[in-house]
Amino acid sequence: MAALICAAGSGSRAGEGLPKQYRLLDGRPILSASLDLFLNHPAVSLVATVIGADHRALYDAAAAPFAASETLLAPAIGGDSRQASVRAGLEALAEREIDIVLVHDAARPFASAALVDRAIASAFANGGAVPGVAVVDTICxxxxxxxxxATLDRERCRALQTPQAFDYALLRAAHAQAEGAGRADFTDDGALYAWAGHRVVVFEGETENVKLTTPEQFEVFARREAVETLLTLGDVRMGTGFDVHAFGPGDHVILGGVAVPHDFGLSGHSDADVVLHALTDAVLGALGDGDIGAHFPPSDPTWKGADSAKFMADAVARVRARGGVIAHLDVTVIGEAPKVGPxxxxxxxxxAEICGVALSRVGVKATTTEKLGFAGRREGLAAMASATIRLPLTEDLA
Structure with a gap:
């Protein structure tokens, strides 16, 4: 029993970026999901992958977790079409003793072991088998x-998927026959196998076994992945931060990493960004990990005039090192001037850029003190902030 994974395409329909089979899904390349499925299936003896001529480095990275597997063969180099690539993969298996070959698209990362079981059983019973799911829309x-x-009878229609399973010797011969006949237009091995005169049956596929093809699909699954990540991080924490800096000489202030024109600057050991300082303390407070002064002492000349983005980025990195994410950041600037709104x-x-979060997860507001106190006298600015983070549940909750 051999599995042949087709991963030679450029994935041009998926938009800009890496070929789709090497893009990340659930933190790993999409191809890795198919490798994992077949390498860990007890009925599969060999796994081979067909890759693009210039994809070797990408393939090696995707296959790195399985490098020690004796089941995984060296990749074959594909051709200009899916048909040519499958044939290259079949020829690469020619010296092996194979009864059944499973042909699978790397862009289908959600196939299950149960689907593979059905493919194998159907191939042994019929010689050729392809999974299909019922069509729910009107087809014309x-x-x-x-x-x-004409409207087609959807009761007799199926949307075909992979893995498709065949008698290896017959599929290899069918590919050779198609090449000899000048047929290079097959996009589905079941169609080629049937064209060569062999029986192909359609067995029950899986609606979850979608083929990732368009940019919209990748966006949907990226959003779903983000939501699932949040839902698995059940330790929800909130921290607060407060910072004050006095006005001094200058013609602008730094607020939230942005230079804002003003009649004065802000005095401080770093760039005196009250917004980022308050947010940094809020994140550290949610972690229970001290405050900004503990990690970046004002007595250390290293931080004289430093960009406060470094402090904020360090706090975010500490959250991620604990397996967590930033859920929301909110800050209020307190002062009469300058105006924050513009x-x-x-x-x-x-x-959002510094913290690696969506813009919708950052709130910025401003208020005055009705001319009361140091802020009301225009002697300086203050900021108060809150940070909500999510961490994995641990036993220390008790």
């Missing part, structure tokens, strides 16, 4: 001009 033909043609969105964008 269209002419070359886009005009509507710079609010730039501040939110910069904070």
């Amino acid at each position: 033909e269209v002419d070359r001009g886009g005009g509507r043609g 710079h609010r969105e730039a501040m939110r964008a910069r904070i």
Whole structure:
């Protein structure tokens, strides 16, 4: 029993970026999911992958967790079409004693072991087998001009998937026959196998076994992954921070990593960014990990004039080192001037960039003290902040 994973395509329909089979899903390359499925299936003896000629480094990274497996063969180099790539993979297996071969698209990372079981059983019983799912939409033909043609009977239609399973010798011979006949237009091995005169049956597929193809699909699954990550981090914590800096000489202040024009600057050992200092303390407070002065002492000349983004990024890194994420950040600037409103969105964008979170997870507000206190006398600025983080549940909750 051999599994042949097709991963030679460029994935151009998936938009800009890496070929889709090497993009990350659940923190690992999509191809790794298929390798994991077949390498850990008890009925599969060999696993081979067909890759693009210039994809070797990407493949090696995706296959690195399985490098010690004796089941995993060296990758074969594919051709200009899926049909040519499958044939290259079949030929790479020619010296092995194989009864059944499972052909699977690397862009289908959600196939299950139960689906593989059904593919194997159906191939042994019938010689050729492809998974299919029922069609729920009305299906019609269209002419070359886009005009509507006949409506097809959807009860007799199936959307085909992989893994498809075949008698290895017959599929290899069918590919050779197709090449000899000048047929290079098959996008599905079941169609090629049937064209060569062999029986192919359709067994029950899985609706979850989708093929990732378009940019929209990747966006949907990325959002789903983010939500699932949040839901698995059940230790929800909140911290607060407060910071004050006096006005001094200068023509601008730094707020939330953004230079805001003003008649004065802010005095401080670093760049005196009250917004980032308050947010940094809020994150550290949620972690129970001291405060900004403990990690970046004002007595240390290293931090004289430093960009406060370094402090904020360090606090975020500490959250991630604990397996957590930033759920939300909120800050209020306190002072009579300068006005925050015209710079609010730039501040939110910069904070989101530093922390690696979505813009919707950052709030920036401002208020005055009705001319009361040091802020009301325009002697300086203050900021108060809150940070909500999510960490994995641990036994120390008791």
